[in-house]
Amino acid sequence: PAPAEPAASIKPAQPPAPDAPPVGECPRLAPGIELIGEFEGSGFKEAPSLARRADGQVIQLTPLLYSVAELSDGQRDLSQIAEQIGHDIGRRVSADNVATLVEHRLRPLGILMDADGSAPSVKKPDPFLALKFRAAVIPARISAMLGSTFRPLFLPPVIIVALIGLAITDWWVFVVHGIAQATRQALFGPGAFLAILAGVVLSAAFHETGHATGCRYGGGEPGKMGCGLYLAWPAFYTDVTDAYRLGKRGRLRTDLGGVYFNVVFLLATIGIYLATGYEPLLLLVVVEHVEIVHQLLPVIRLDGYYIVADLTGVPDLFARIKPILTSALPWKPLDDRVKVLKRSVRVAVTAWVVVVVPLLIVELLVVLIQLPRILATAWTSAVKLAGQVSHGFSHGDVLGVLAGSLQILVLSLPIAGILLMLGRTALKTAQSVWRRTSGRPGQRALVSATGAALIAALAYSWIPPSHYHPIRPSERGTIQQGFVSLARPVGLAHPAAPPATPRSQPSRTTATTSSSTRTPSAPGPTLPNSSTTLPSGHAGSMPPNGNAGSLGRQSPTTSTASNTRIATTTTSSLAPATGARSVTTTTTPTRGSVP
Known part of the structure; x- marks a missing residue:
């Protein structure tokens, strides 16, 4: 819905909107609406007021809209509400002004009941990074x-x-x-x-x-x-x-x-x-x-x-x-x-x-470019862990089997999450572009061609086989290496490094908690962690x-x-x-x- 109008935008001679409610209507709050009051500690020049819907959503309202909501008790009609608001702000306010605010501001937000007395239907928002x-x-x-x-x-x-x-x-x-x-x-x-x-x-x-x-x-x-x-x-x-x-x-x-x-x-x-x-x-x-x-x-x-x-x-x-x-x-x-x-x-x-x-752009690009290596590392670790679990079964090592199984689960969840996140992002981006270019075939063709070129460039960066080797023990996964991977994907300019010399000490498996927190596990193959540029993550x-x-x-x-x-x-x-x-x-x- 369009943003609410500030109080200064009210004009006494404003004609009623074609679909505005009749002047004699008595608007009332939707079920479960709670009017909280002014938002304390606000960073706005004019502090907004807050209302809460039955679904838990908190709504920011201008003082004018909040006053209309407060007076919408099902007993006052639009003329009475306009008279009271005009008295409060010291300006003339017409019933048509209030009718416009009711129909085009408060009802779309789910604050007031619909004109026919039914509860409003409001779509839940889908915030960014939620x-x-x-x-x-x-x-x-x-x-x-x-x-x-x-x-x-x-x-x-x-x-x-x-x-x-x-x-x-x-x-x-x-x-x-x-x-x-x-x-x-x-x-x-x-x-x-x-x-x-x-x-x-x-x-x-x-x-x-x-x-x-x-x-x-x-x-x-x-x-x-x-x-x-x-x-x-x-x-x-x-x-x-x-x-x-x-x-x-x-x-x-x-x-x-x-x-x-x-x-x-x-x-x-x-x-x-x-x-x-x-x-x-x-x-x-x-x-x-x-x-x-x-x-x-x-x-x-x-x-x-x-x-x-x-x-x-x-x-x-x-x-x-x-x-x-x-x-x-x-x-x-x-x-x-x-x-x-x-x-x-x-x-x-x-x-x-x-x-x-x-930071968000770089992180997304690094994940996209390094995705084949992340998947390769995860696959290598999963195979080794599966062998560890099998070995534990054959030797009756219950703790080893349980630890290995949990590590496989810990390993697979973020990989599935990354793929799901990238898929959802791609789908929402495509839907948004298609909607915004509706009725403009030339613009749609240009945007589609640009998107196809970006996808082709990304696919090209994945092609060299050297991209599919797991992350090596010698790699540190620093910020500098992340920027280098954006400018020159690993494996294109340098030959693959020789495998690290095996050490006598046991390998270390890590499970990440909260993006980059790693918890050491039992001896066994190394699990990938957030140093592989896995993204971490209110909206x-x-x-x-x-x-x-x-x-x-x-x-x-x-x-x-x-x-x-x-x-x-x-x-x-x-x-x-x-x-x-x-x-x-x-x-x-x-x-x-x-x-």
């Missing part, structure tokens, strides 16, 4: 109960003690004790791999509980918890869209609740280690640190994205990318979606766009001028939605998701979290 294929596992009442149970952990004295404990733990583990023996024992025993894998999953679940607890502590009501697919990885999520009703401090507490609970989990791990002396537990300390850093990255809808969104007061950052880029062109006027932002906020969001867009959209929009907040703990906020935690082949939120057009993004 959590996909999610399924709720834990109901909202259990999520709220967990939040209440762990609420004391957010008391300031407890937080101070936890941070001091983290500093002491890091000094002892990394400076005094070290992790060499923990790594050695993990490499030599499948039981250690299984223990670490279980710890990673528990940590991701506890991360999500942190988002729910932070929301609960601030006075919000956390929603359902579940699992889904974020980019290429399985993810856990917590629906914390209700955090939008909180102030900036409450939203930031919700955002940081996941990584804070990672710290608590880390301290509990050290406590168990001190009680048992089981060395591989120290590797979980390393994993937790990597997960915390990964979650704080603001590039995709993880906790860092929501932190930036709440610091700036702009919940739909991804929806601002296009208007900011087009507004930077000298021959283009400043987009309305950029004009509505405060100057300081506009600078901050522009800086975010300048950093994020190139939503807003109306062109920010007057009306939908917000979603879901933070996957690797963290989508239209005005729903979801935190997500991913496991990058095993990554659960916390901290994912999402934002959609004319609605507010769903907040969620993903580890």
Whole structure:
């Protein structure tokens, strides 16, 4: 739907729209609509107001639209609503003005009942980089109960003690004790791999509980918890869209609740280690640190994205990318979606766009060009792991069979996720191009030819057989190598390197949790990890001028939605998701979290 009109656009002599409702109609709110009020800590020049639909979608409304919604109680007709609004803003407002807002703004958003008294039918938004294929596992009442149970952990004295404990733990583990023996024992025993894998999953679940607890502590009501697919990885999520009703401090507490609970989990791990002396537990300390850093990255809808969104007061950052880029062109006027932002906020969001867009493009290109090698590495590892499982069966090694089987599963999930992600991206791009070029055969032919040329170039880069060798042990997978692979695909300019000299030490299998967190496993072949440029991965959209929009907040703990906020935690082949939120057009993004 078109963006809502600001109050200043009302004209007293405006004629009624042809399909406007009759002046005597008494509009009323759709079932389940909750009018939340002004969005606190907003980065907009004029702070929007929020409303929440029965499906959990949060909608951004201008003060004018919000006033119309407030007065639509089924008792007042359009003339009475216009009279009251005119009195409030000190201007003449006609019933026809209100009728236009009702029919063309509020009903398309699902805020008001249709003219015939039926409930509005609203299509759920599909935000950019959102959590996909999610399924709720834990109901909202259990999520709220967990939040209440762990609420004391957010008391300031407890937080101070936890941070001091983290500093002491890091000094002892990394400076005094070290992790060499923990790594050695993990490499030599499948039981250690299984223990670490279980710890990673528990940590991701506890991360999500942190988002729910932070929301609960601030006075919000956390929603359902579940699992889904974020980019290429399985993810856990917590629906914390209700955090939008909180102030900036409450939203930031919700955002940081996941990584804070990672710290608590880390301290509990050290406590168990001190009680048992089981060395591989120290590797979980390393994993937790990597997960915390990964979650704080603001590039995709993880906790860092929501932190930036709440610091700036702009919940739909991804929806601002296009208007900011087009507004930077000298021959283009400043987009309305950029004009509505405060100057300081506009600078901050522009800086975010300048950093994020190139990173996303480079990551996608590297994955596309290196896809044959990623698949080759995965196939080689799967074959070796299958042999390990077969060997375990024949020798009655139950732990070896279980560890090998889990590693095959951990290996296959991100590969399937990458292929699914690329397929969905290609399909949506083709559909968008076909729709936008409708009725313009010349433009459609030009775009189609360009797309075919790009596909042919990509296919050509895959042709040389040297591209299909697995990733070698000597390769580091650095950012520099990623850029080199874009300019000169591996294998075209250099002959294949000789195979690495076998070593007597056992090989290492890794399972990634949250994109680049690797957990060592039992002796065996090496699994591919995020160093092969596998993408890692909250999402939503807003109306062109920010007057009306939908917000979603879901933070996957690797963290989508239209005005729903979801935190997500991913496991990058095993990554659960916390901290994912999402934002959609004319609605507010769903907040969620993903580890």
